Amino acid sequence: MKTKVCVIYGGDSAEREVSEQTAENILGNFDRKKYDVSAVEIPKDLGTDWILRLVSEKPDIVLSALHGGRGENGAVQGLLSCLNIPFTGSGILGSALGINKYYTKTLLSGAHIPTPDSFIIKDINPDFEENLSRLGYPVILKPNCGGASIGVKKCEGYEEARNHAEGLLTEWGQCLCEKFIDGREISCVVNEGKEGIEILSSMDINSGDKIYDYRAKYISEISVVNTSGLPKFMWAMIEKIAKKTFETLDLRGYCCVDMIVKEEQIYVIEVNTLPGFAPNSIITKALKELNIPLSDYLDSLITNVLSN
Numbered sequence: 198m199k200t201k202v203c204v205i206y207g208g209d210s211a212e213r214e215v216s217e218q219t220a221e222n223i224l225g226n227f228d229r230k231k232y233d234v235s236a237v238e239i240p241k242d243l244g245t246d247w248i249l250r251l252v253s254e255k256p257d258i259v260l261s262a263l264h265g266g267r268g269e270n271g272a273v274q275g276l277l278s279c280l281n282i283p284f285t286g287s288g289i290l291g292s293a294l295g296i297n298k299y300y301t302k303t304l305l306s307g308a309h310i311p312t313p314d315s316f317i318i319k320d321i322n323p324d325f326e327e328n329l330s331r332l333g334y335p336v337i338l339k340p341n342c343g344g345a346s347i348g349v350k351k352c353e354g355y356e357e358a359r360n361h362a363e364g365l366l367t368e369w370g371q372c373l374c375e376k377f378i379d380g381r382e383i384s385c386v387v388n389e390g391k392e393g394i395e396i397l398s399s400m401d402i403n404s405g406d407k408i409y410d411y412r413a414k415y416i417s418e419i420s421v422v423n424t425s426g427l428p429k430f431m432w433a434m435i436e437k438i439a440k441k442t443f444e445t446l447d448l449r450g451y452c453c454v455d456m457i458v459k460e461e462q463i464y465v466i467e468v469n470t471l472p473g474f475a476p477n478s479i480i481t482k483a484l485k486e487l488n489i490p491l492s493d494y495l496d497s498l499i500t501n502v503l504s505n
């Protein structure tokens with residue numbers, strides 16, 4: 198008997214377009230001899246018909262192609278848990294922690310994992326300019342609970358930072374201001390398999406854009422190479438920090454840990470608890486470089502969840 202898999206996608210987050218790309222790519226890469234696959238779209242207005250469909254279809258497992266918002270902050274994970282439906286990706290706690298950059302950085306700092314100095318912004322108060330001066334320019338401003346690098350901007354001075362922060366506060370409610378670290382950006386794909394937590398791939402981001410933002414991720418032509426050119430001890434440190442980050446945030450299944458490497462210092466800048474499988478996504482590129490068919494990787498994700 199085939200395993201019934203339901204792919205959920207869409208939602209109301211700013212990353213809906215990436216979710217649609219992920220869903221399209223994974224739906225075209227299932228082993229149909231092994232899996233009975235259906236797709237359920239969560240509408241922008243978050244109507245409840247999709248929940249009724251899940252209850253009616255009773256899938257053996259849900260493969261989430263959601264990104265951002267309720268699809269990645271633990272809300273959908275909580276619903277699936279209440280419905281007693283297994284799902285791929287991190288659970289309620291890991292999802293809730295991972296999507297909030299401020300809480301992520303707070304936990305990482307407590308676990309002695311280096312991360313750039315930062316502060317959270319909920320309004321433009323009298324401390325705003327002082328906090329910016331403390332970090333020193335340039336700074337990075339981004340939504341505190343956003344993903345896909347939407348809204349990320351490098352700001353060179355106070356007026357630019359204030360204007361961008363005001364825009365982020367209007368759209369997102371709160372944002373994070375982080376010290377800019379001028380170094381090599383590394384994306385580390387962490388996988389939790391039968392043998393435990395392993396590093397699937399660590400990759401250098403060679404972007405023609407100064408900041409690896411949404412445009413760089415999903416529009417520009419980006420070159421991604423393995424970090425084998427780094428000294429062996431740096432490679433070992435990157436792997437150790439990525440695994441420790443995975444464990445500290447109570448993650449599950451797979452994730453991407455983004456880092457900046459400057460000289461011999463490694464900083465974790467954020468964590469993606471539900472990486473996309475769009476054609477231009479980091480994890481898709483990693484699988485291609487490793488000659489791992491996406492169908493095989495999806496099979497391993499599902500098998501690992503159902504065997505536990």
